[in-house]
Amino acid sequence: MTEPAAQTREVDPRTVKRAVLASAMGNATEWFDYGVFTSGAIATSIGTVFFPGGGSTAVLKSLALVAIGFVVRPFGGAFFGPLGDKIGRQRVLALTILLMSGCTFLVGCVPTYSSIGFAAPVLVVLLRLIQGFSTGGEYGGAATFIAEYAPTKRRGFWGSFLEFGTLAGYVLGNIVVLAVTLSFSADQVESWAWRIPFFIALPLGLIGLYLRTKLEDTPEFKRLEAAGEKAEKAPLGETLARNWRMILNLVGIVLLLNIADYMLLTTMPTYFTDTLKINDNTSTMIIIGVELVQMALIAPLGALSDRIGRKPMLLTAAIGFLVVSYPAIKLMQSGSLALLILGFGAVALLLLLMLAVIGSTFPAMFPTRVRYGSFAIGYNVSTSLFGGTCGVIVTALIHSTGNEDWPAFYLMIAAVIAIVPIMLIPETARVPIAQVEQEKVVTSPVVAEG
Numbered sequence: 001m002t003e004p005a006a007q008t009r010e011v012d013p014r015t016v017k018r019a020v021l022a023s024a025m026g027n028a029t030e031w032f033d034y035g036v037f038t039s040g041a042i043a044t045s046i047g048t049v050f051f052p053g054g055g056s057t058a059v060l061k062s063l064a065l066v067a068i069g070f071v072v073r074p075f076g077g078a079f080f081g082p083l084g085d086k087i088g089r090q091r092v093l094a095l096t097i098l099l100m101s102g103c104t105f106l107v108g109c110v111p112t113y114s115s116i117g118f119a120a121p122v123l124v125v126l127l128r129l130i131q132g133f134s135t136g137g138e139y140g141g142a143a144t145f146i147a148e149y150a151p152t153k154r155r156g157f158w159g160s161f162l163e164f165g166t167l168a169g170y171v172l173g174n175i176v177v178l179a180v181t182l183s184f185s186a187d188q189v190e191s192w193a194w195r196i197p198f199f200i201a202l203p204l205g206l207i208g209l210y211l212r213t214k215l216e217d218t219p220e221f222k223r224l225e226a227a228g229e230k231a232e233k234a235p236l237g238e239t240l241a242r243n244w245r246m247i248l249n250l251v252g253i254v255l256l257l258n259i260a261d262y263m264l265l266t267t268m269p270t271y272f273t274d275t276l277k278i279n280d281n282t283s284t285m286i287i288i289g290v291e292l293v294q295m296a297l298i299a300p301l302g303a304l305s306d307r308i309g310r311k312p313m314l315l316t317a318a319i320g321f322l323v324v325s326y327p328a329i330k331l332m333q334s335g336s337l338a339l340l341i342l343g344f345g346a347v348a349l350l351l352l353l354m355l356a357v358i359g360s361t362f363p364a365m366f367p368t369r370v371r372y373g374s375f376a377i378g379y380n381v382s383t384s385l386f387g388g389t390c391g392v393i394v395t396a397l398i399h400s401t402g403n404e405d406w407p408a409f410y411l412m413i414a415a416v417i418a419i420v421p422i423m424l425i426p427e428t429a430r431v432p433i434a435q436v437e438q439e440k441v442v443t444s445p446v447v448a449e450g
Contacts, residue, residue, distance in 0.1 A: 024165030035173020069132025070388025076136020081376030101205020108198025160302025258387025
């Protein structure tokens, strides 16, 4: 066996930091969008101004707009992922961040239903579909970009900043929404001020675009290109034929990750306000506070995974969700604000154990030649089926059954499923990413690349 890791030039720390920042900006832009769309006041306004009827179904309509973008995410992953394996990660990522931020910005420009009738929801749905398609190519590429730039011994640490971008974007979205709702009356928010957060997405995307265009492609992709091993065509068939087992493992782990992620970040704001009857601003401040704690802890946990491995942290999270989810929901339902924060914080910490390691775990499951495509396809199929639909399904189940415990049941079912693929994947901490082979990973803890 050759030792490709030795052929990959070492990247200076400054360039690694720039690559991490450029990648994390895409996640921040994506989750800024979700933070705005799912906050109580903005969600109600969107469901009211773009659709006929409004009333008690306004929030559900807004959540449906979030969910509809996930329908096309697998197609975006299948298009952009193999394309990134063919022409390079950097070019594709420059396009996806521009499309994502541009679509979010344009939602803020669409006239209301009262102005243009059914053209309003049609335009918004179209923008959400384009945004979802581009997002399908974003996450897998961003994670691949970081993993292929990061030195082996610190891949967990640097990979954690991908999800730091998620949390930062979502917190920023909530802060902007909070500022809008505190600065304007409810009538002003519903009339026009709801548009302000959407306009901010464009400068965020342009900053990310600038950072990405100033970087070369990853050392791993350039090594493959120099060796003449890069695919001449976007290798979708090769991606599926040779890596389907590992893709299925990825789907199973992402099922729990995204149900937990979207449950806490996009469903809980509505659960707090609609089901638990907590004030919009109080709900937003609770979520912001917990996420700031997550942001402070995620990099140390990523560094911890470089020492103890990724699988122990993933298993701890999965078992924790199985055991803790129901008691945590009961604490949230207790009527005590302190107990609500305790319950929400408990599941948020379990989610953080996963968020801290996925940026280093998932790319290392696949070989360089088809890494972007394999990751993007598996991740987005699972996200589309289970993550993006989470808010709509859980909210609808609560409304139809009257049982407020559905968030816990949903998490527990996902945890049971995810334990199996977590056990099946190889441990890749301290394994040079260049030593990932077709259909398997060299799991000996060889230390290379700094």
